[in-house]
Amino acid sequence: MGDAFQVLVGGPEADWPEQLKQGQLSGRWAAADRGALRLLALGYQPEVVVGDFDSMSKAEQDDVFQQVAHVVTKTDQNQTDTELLLTTLDHLYDVERIDIYGATGGRMDQMFSNVWIFTNPKFQSLRSKVRLIDRYNEITFYEAGKHTLHKSPNMKYLGFMPLTPVTHLTLIDEKYPLQQWSGNPYSWSSNEFVGETNHFSFESGIIAVIQSRDAEI
Amino acid sequence: MGDAFQVLVGGPEADWPEQLKQGQLSGRWAAADRGALRLLALGYQPEVVVGDFDSMSKAEQDDVFQQVAHVVTKTDQNQTDTELLLTTLDHLYDVERIDIYGATGGRMDQMFSNVWIFTNPKFQSLRSKVRLIDRYNEITFYEAGKHTLHKSPNMKYLGFMPLTPVTHLTLIDEKYPLQQWSGNPYSWSSNEFVGETNHFSFESGIIAVIQSRDAEI
Secondary structure, three states, X not given: OOEEEEEXXXXXXXXXXXXXXXXXXXXXXXXXXXXXXXXXXXXXXXXXXXXXXXXXOHHHHHHHHHHOOEEEEOOOOOOOHHHHHHHHHHHHOOEEEEEEEOOOOOOHHHHHHHHHHHHOHHHHHHHXXXXXXXXXXXXXXXXXXXXXXXXOOOOOEEEEEEOOOXXXXXXXXXXXXXXXEEEOOOOEEEEEOOOOEXXXXXXXXXXXXXXXXXXXX | OOEEEXXXXXXXXXXXXXXXXXXXXXXXXXXXXXXXXXXXXXXXXXXXEXXXXXXOOHHHHHHHHHHOOEEEEOOOOOXXXXXXXXXXXXXXXXXXXXXXXXXXXXXXXXXXXXXXXXXXXXXXXXXXXXXXXXXXXXEEEEEEEEEEEEOOOOOOXXXXXXXXXXXXXXXXXXXXXXXXXXXXXXXXXXXXXXXXXEEEEEXXXXXXXXXXXXXXX
């Protein structure tokens, strides 16, 4: 059994799942920058924090640095906070699972970065271990092969998003099947599970699978 | 001078710009499905509405159909509401500009669809005429060539998101320049304008440009 982490990056609280906001998610935590302050305020104790910390006051910095085992200061501004956080966890621990919160909402350039990170060969070993979770969505990442999907409770829709060019994408037993599709990035949205378990396969590329439910509009 | 439209699709109100919520956006409107009811409630008068309308009561349908000049019923469930709305506007009018609201927030599979639509050759003629606008972002779409970008008031960051494989992407005079980059879809996030006008170029593919500002977290 490896280590399981929950990670908070910079997205707005409005897009967090209710459980996170209520301080009800048990487990180990890591955060980027002011995410550390937000976790502490909710009663979560981060083990790892990364960032340049220049948006924190000296008092806030002291508070965070005192309570956190691993503080990594960002020096390379070409790296996003999420990238540095993932690299740090991968380096410090034998990571088995990472649930990332705060990756969506607010700035779309950051949201796209948080998804496309997982096409980077640097994160190949983490790719299958990560979930991006927000109030209405759960996103997971897949390499070529045949895969089994398990329906998340509370989610209704199923989306397939090739993040790179892919070949022979086949949605085998979902509500709307697809046969041997090849092409550039695309969003196959609004599919649904048939039962609790479905399957899909493809021969090359990287695909994000999105389980989602309707927002209260 | 062609026709300029504002379009409301199904995303949650929490992600709308304040002006839209306040009923302060003048101009011509089109909507998908229950978006028509939402527009009418805010005092906007849609000219065109598309959808399958099965989520509306008979009374709601009567109300909408009475007040709207063009009602197009969706029969092909392989098409998203946004696609049908764009096709309809393109067919009925000499479209010069379309601002799309409600394309983000809530379900990520739908959000990705709303962006990747513009890689479809079917929407080539609309590609350069469209903006996706939400509370924190404005997204526009570009084909190969050299382009001039104008800074939107209220926005701070500038992101470049190749939606297809692209070649020779060059960020010429932005805060963080880039030379002749070629590759698969990627998110070059957190760039910034230098002054009010900047330029970029690329030789093949399709790129989304995202102007954004930080959310109130």
